Amino acid sequence: MVTRTISTPILAALIMSVSVNAESVTKTSFDEFKLKQKAQYAQFKTDYLAKYDAFKAQLIEKWGVPEVSSKDTFVHYSADGNAKLVVDFEKDAIEISIINDEIKALTEQEIKALLTQSLNRSPSQLAELEFSLEAPKIQTESLVEDSTLSKIGIESIVQLQTMASTAQEIAPSQYQSNVIERTNKRIDNQLEELANLASQKPLSDEQKQLKESIVEDKKQLSMQREKLLTTNTKTYQINRNRSRLERSAPFWADIQKNASEHGIEVNLVLAVTETESHFNPLAKSSIPAFGLMQIVPATAGADVNKFTLKKNGFPDAQTLYESEQNLFLRRSLLKPTHSTLFKWHRKSN
Numbered sequence: 001m002v003t004r005t006i007s008t009p010i011l012a013a014l015i016m017s018v019s020v021n022a023e024s025v026t027k028t029s030f031d032e033f034k035l036k037q038k039a040q041y042a043q044f045k046t047d048y049l050a051k052y053d054a055f056k057a058q059l060i061e062k063w064g065v066p067e068v069s070s071k072d073t074f075v076h077y078s079a080d081g082n083a084k085l086v087v088d089f090e091k092d093a094i095e096i097s098i099i100n101d102e103i104k105a106l107t108e109q110e111i112k113a114l115l116t117q118s119l120n121r122s123p124s125q126l127a128e129l130e131f132s133l134e135a136p137k138i139q140t141e142s143l144v145e146d147s148t149l150s151k152i153g154i155e156s157i158v159q160l161q162t163m164a165s166t167a168q169e170i171a172p173s174q175y176q177s178n179v180i181e182r183t184n185k186r187i188d189n190q191l192e193e194l195a196n197l198a199s200q201k202p203l204s205d206e207q208k209q210l211k212e213s214i215v216e217d218k219k220q221l222s223m224q225r226e227k228l229l230t231t232n233t234k235t236y237q238i239n240r241n242r243s244r245l246e247r248s249a250p251f252w253a254d255i256q257k258n259a260s261e262h263g264i265e266v267n268l269v270l271a272v273t274e275t276e277s278h279f280n281p282l283a284k285s286s287i288p289a290f291g292l293m294q295i296v297p298a299t300a301g302a303d304v305n306k307f308t309l310k311k312n313g314f315p316d317a318q319t320l321y322e323s324e325q326n327l328f329l330r331r332s333l334l335k336p337t338h339s340t341l342f343k344w345h346r347k348s349n
Contacts, residue, residue: 062099064227065179070186071276071283071294083114087152088182089278092242095178096167097235105169106234112164116157119149153242153250167236175235176228180221187218190286197287210286244270247279251292251323258327272330281323290320293330304329 059066062081069075074087086095096114098106106114154160170178194211197203203211248255248270255273259266276294277283289296297314305311319325 060224062231063233064231065183065221065224067179067183068186069282069284070182071189071285071289072185072278072280073182074280074282078114085114085119086182087119087280089152089247089280089283092240092247094163094238094240095170095175095235096237097175097233099231099233106236108165108167111167111236112161115160115164119152119154119160153246163238163240167238170235170237172229172233172235175233176225179228180225183221184218187214187221190214193285193287214286244274248273251279251281251327254324254327269327269330273327281326282321284317288317290317291326292323293326295320295326295329301329 056066058081059068059077063084067073067075067084067086072088072090074089076085077083082099084097086097087093088095094115096106096111098110098114149155149157149160154163191211191214194203194207194214197207251273255269256266258264259269273279273292277292279292281292283292283294284290285294287296295301295315297316297320301315301320302313305313305315315325315329320329
């Protein structure tokens, strides 16, 4: 019997050939997958920006100045776009505006209805509705679990309705001043955030385009402000006048828990929260950073996932709008900073 043998060099060459072919197939598959994902993202981005531009154009047409949510304010429009609610977390005030060609004053019941429709939602619902003009039907007689009402220290529909009865109409000039002040602050914050990013590394093409868009918005603001006075708008304001401690009350249990478990000063957590968002659990910056502690998913969020939770990926917006999760993520970052600062302080003294 004749036995055929394959020499070692030939065998090695065959194995290498198979390996190269397999690697080539894998690389080709990955390249195809990557191209597909890029195409899907490009389409998503196109659709998203188209919705945003359409939404912005509608706001300019109706309201003159397109107010949107920011770190300090939560803004919501009714389904028809004729009513606007602004929760100003820095000034601790709620403002309701309605476009009314007949210039009729809102009844107390109408104010209550607008407040309830806008605030009796959960953060996850709000995240989904960011660029939608469609408002879902909401049960007004009961408090939606984990609603925005609870996040701003309102514990029942009855309390909301009592608060609505204190609403005072404000003059058009005051409304104009409020809108311009809020919008200027939002734009300036966005430009500052981009400047901070640029100081660390060159801005991407998308970030440069965003900056150009923001600068253009600032230019347009001076022209849009006059429409604020010519639009038939009635505006009502509720001043809550709560202390800092009262503002933090909805999050006090989570703050104490996170601080005590990791030896961090409660006052430090409170100070950072107030500085970052004025206790606005739905805060969103242009970076974007989300929630009470303004967590950036791709940086701070990714670091906590990797080094603390031992997993890959970024936390999503819905997670970061949940106060307990947001505080946990920031706590994980505050702990080493807190320790380093106190070591430095002891050493320097």
